[in-house]
Amino acid sequence: MTNQPPRVQLLLTGNEIMSGDTVDSNSAMIAQRLATLAMSVYRKVTVGDDVALLKAELAYMTEHADLVIVNGGLGPTVDDLTAEILADVAGAPIAEHPTAVAHLEQWCAGRNLALNTANLKQAMLPAGCEIVDNPIGSAVGFALEINGCRVICTPGVPSELAAMMDIILDQLAAAQDTPVEHDILRLQTFGLGESSAQQIIADNIPDWPAGVELGFRAGAPQMEIKLTVSRSTDLPARQRCREQLESLFGEHIIGEGDTLLAERVLELLADRGQTLTTAESCTGGLIASMLTRIPGSSAGFHAGFVTYANDIKASVLGVDEATLATEGAVSEAVVRDMAKGALARSGANYAIAVSGIAGPDGGSEEKPVGTVWLAWGREDDIRTRCLCWPVERTLFQTMVAAAGLDMIRRMLLGIDSEPRYFRQRSTKAQA
Amino acid sequence: MTNQPPRVQLLLTGNEIMSGDTVDSNSAMIAQRLATLAMSVYRKVTVGDDVALLKAELAYMTEHADLVIVNGGLGPTVDDLTAEILADVAGAPIAEHPTAVAHLEQWCAGRNLALNTANLKQAMLPAGCEIVDNPIGSAVGFALEINGCRVICTPGVPSELAAMMDIILDQLAAAQDTPVEHDILRLQTFGLGESSAQQIIADNIPDWPAGVELGFRAGAPQMEIKLTVSRSTDLPARQRCREQLESLFGEHIIGEGDTLLAERVLELLADRGQTLTTAESCTGGLIASMLTRIPGSSAGFHAGFVTYANDIKASVLGVDEATLATEGAVSEAVVRDMAKGALARSGANYAIAVSGIAGPDGGSEEKPVGTVWLAWGREDDIRTRCLCWPVERTLFQTMVAAAGLDMIRRMLLGIDSEPRYFRQRSTKAQA
Numbered sequence: 001m002t003n004q005p006p007r008v009q010l011l012l013t014g015n016e017i018m019s020g021d022t023v024d025s026n027s028a029m030i031a032q033r034l035a036t037l038a039m040s041v042y043r044k045v046t047v048g049d050d051v052a053l054l055k056a057e058l059a060y061m062t063e064h065a066d067l068v069i070v071n072g073g074l075g076p077t078v079d080d081l082t083a084e085i086l087a088d089v090a091g092a093p094i095a096e097h098p099t100a101v102a103h104l105e106q107w108c109a110g111r112n113l114a115l116n117t118a119n120l121k122q123a124m125l126p127a128g129c130e131i132v133d134n135p136i137g138s139a140v141g142f143a144l145e146i147n148g149c150r151v152i153c154t155p156g157v158p159s160e161l162a163a164m165m166d167i168i169l170d171q172l173a174a175a176q177d178t179p180v181e182h183d184i185l186r187l188q189t190f191g192l193g194e195s196s197a198q199q200i201i202a203d204n205i206p207d208w209p210a211g212v213e214l215g216f217r218a219g220a221p222q223m224e225i226k227l228t229v230s231r232s233t234d235l236p237a238r239q240r241c242r243e244q245l246e247s248l249f250g251e252h253i254i255g256e257g258d259t260l261l262a263e264r265v266l267e268l269l270a271d272r273g274q275t276l277t278t279a280e281s282c283t284g285g286l287i288a289s290m291l292t293r294i295p296g297s298s299a300g301f302h303a304g305f306v307t308y309a310n311d312i313k314a315s316v317l318g319v320d321e322a323t324l325a326t327e328g329a330v331s332e333a334v335v336r337d338m339a340k341g342a343l344a345r346s347g348a349n350y351a352i353a354v355s356g357i358a359g360p361d362g363g364s365e366e367k368p369v370g371t372v373w374l375a376w377g378r379e380d381d382i383r384t385r386c387l388c389w390p391v392e393r394t395l396f397q398t399m400v401a402a403a404g405l406d407m408i409r410r411m412l413l414g415i416d417s418e419p420r421y422f423r424q425r426s427t428k429a430q431a
Numbered sequence: 432m433t434n435q436p437p438r439v440q441l442l443l444t445g446n447e448i449m450s451g452d453t454v455d456s457n458s459a460m461i462a463q464r465l466a467t468l469a470m471s472v473y474r475k476v477t478v479g480d481d482v483a484l485l486k487a488e489l490a491y492m493t494e495h496a497d498l499v500i501v502n503g504g505l506g507p508t509v510d511d512l513t514a515e516i517l518a519d520v521a522g523a524p525i526a527e528h529p530t531a532v533a534h535l536e537q538w539c540a541g542r543n544l545a546l547n548t549a550n551l552k553q554a555m556l557p558a559g560c561e562i563v564d565n566p567i568g569s570a571v572g573f574a575l576e577i578n579g580c581r582v583i584c585t586p587g588v589p590s591e592l593a594a595m596m597d598i599i600l601d602q603l604a605a606a607q608d609t610p611v612e613h614d615i616l617r618l619q620t621f622g623l624g625e626s627s628a629q630q631i632i633a634d635n636i637p638d639w640p641a642g643v644e645l646g647f648r649a650g651a652p653q654m655e656i657k658l659t660v661s662r663s664t665d666l667p668a669r670q671r672c673r674e675q676l677e678s679l680f681g682e683h684i685i686g687e688g689d690t691l692l693a694e695r696v697l698e699l700l701a702d703r704g705q706t707l708t709t710a711e712s713c714t715g716g717l718i719a720s721m722l723t724r725i726p727g728s729s730a731g732f733h734a735g736f737v738t739y740a741n742d743i744k745a746s747v748l749g750v751d752e753a754t755l756a757t758e759g760a761v762s763e764a765v766v767r768d769m770a771k772g773a774l775a776r777s778g779a780n781y782a783i784a785v786s787g788i789a790g791p792d793g794g795s796e797e798k799p800v801g802t803v804w805l806a807w808g809r810e811d812d813i814r815t816r817c818l819c820w821p822v823e824r825t826l827f828q829t830m831v832a833a834a835g836l837d838m839i840r841r842m843l844l845g846i847d848s849e850p851r852y853f854r855q856r857s858t859k860a861q862a
Binding site for chain 1: 449462466473650657727729742776
């Protein structure tokens, strides 16, 4: 492999991907891992478990790429065709590979399973191929050279692929003469749309430097801004871009890399030795779940309350029953009481409380589907806001949960200005 | 379009997909929607926002397919190239399309936004193309014929694509002379692995009929078994296959179609007029969140408790502090007390309680990472079990949450036999 980064293509196989039964996240994983070696995938083809199609695509790829990664089709079932395709395109016979058999025997022994015929098929590989170990599953990977192109075959199960990519990356890194310069800075944001962010940048930074590639990834709930440089001489320009973005979007930037809102909130709580509790109605436990997904979350999060029914809001959190009757569950007074009750019952320093109408039913003219009251803060400083996100139920829950976490993040950082989404999502109901 | 289903290819564009920053779920959605018209995608190519690559792929596709759906690249930014590519391959000039301009004006007016230059770019389309309305977003879709192949260009934002697919499907259906027969039965299962399910079927149903295509989709937490027939004369054979699968896997089958475990549990609760509560430690609100994601969940789920810290298990759920000290939080006595406390505080008929070690830290030799105690049942019949799922934190949480829901499902259905995963996930700690 020369100093020039290899031309990489991916070949994905599986009827379940073509039919849409499975969403392919493997190719994203492969691309992100290769990016750490400054390698990028420039073309990706997906076809079903069809021998003729797979042979044609693979043959074409080996003539146009330096590295082809094949994903899927290593399993024990009849529709797993990768070994057969590879052998055919390479002109090699299929043979039982002793390393693969040994791997299968060990894998079965560790699980008290008998080695069955279906499994043994996974050891029938193109003669002369190199084995790539699978630290997790029964199917080994394998690699061979075809037409001067290196082809590496990997399993479709995501956890097995992830473990194997560690090994493949080590091998690819070892083969690189000198590492290629490539530096990616990712900034995570909440409360910014892709199109408006791009417009704001175009309006405010007309002289954006050519050496700094600007990219966006709109997700729910976060949006990522990505600044890539390919030469170290462009790093100072990137630093200036970053500072300009921070002054344009500052308080909407959560952190670098993969930082999640919940992770950032837990980090800020840990710095201050403080804790957070949740009182959730329409988000139904999602805020708690976002927090507890983060390793080590037990330091900053001790208790959460899912008070979905009105009588539970009263009995568990001490929300006033008269208020529930007069104001309704989706009201400022109720979320305020929910936050207070959660603080009192958990002993936490901070609380998030939410009550809203996730839909599809339950809306009214005054409080349409998408309406939500949020409360957040400390015992001596509980703030509230009514917003409206009239979107599909689970997206509504995701955005509302993130907004609650974001308001705690802002409060912990002492940011008092209102986020952009307050203006965009305001409702008549807001006092 | 003839009675023969069209050969369909997809062309996906976007640097964010190639880099792995975005996982492409759009192509799965397109494939699933086309399947309702018995159309299947047989080849899919993904490339970045590169003019030369896109032109080459599109030109090839129009020569080999009857229908090409292009996804992505309709946005307002400079890297949105689809209109330019299409115009070039079709040999048509780019022109401002009045329908697209009108759509943009209306879209901006509805949002109190000024029509900006970036947005107006979305109205510059290949001359002579047909507009496909975008009921949600600013970017209209468009369609044209190239080399006798119909090319339809769609937006990359998933919600906009979904709305536009409704329109495209209506048009495609109207163009079909007679609907092609194609009937898919999907069975959702929990607690079965793909490989063992396939082996069990091979061992027990050696004479599987050729007209019934068998497929699997392994997901977390559910696995889908799919039975497809292409001729109505195979429907009786499929019915026999279904009955055989039910006798092989019966109690592991949750339901048909897209049925989720939480949805099935809520349905069974509703049939009986009963309710469920949750007391979660290691799953941290995920069970509550899985339940409340389902529309109408408020009928069967009123309250959930996330008791992450030991003192909260005691103060909120009344778990005995002495037991916590002597047995530890991950113990049978504690999950039993958590379930009892949640039942008492919520007034629910059924409870799920979980306490375990999600990792990556916190394990010990006796209770390694992945160990979890589950309790489930009614006040007069609380059952418990210790299992071990030594997998990555969020997968552990997903599987444990699903197992809790599954045990309630089994109890509501009166299934007393142990699920397969009890045997596979047993630990020394199990009494």
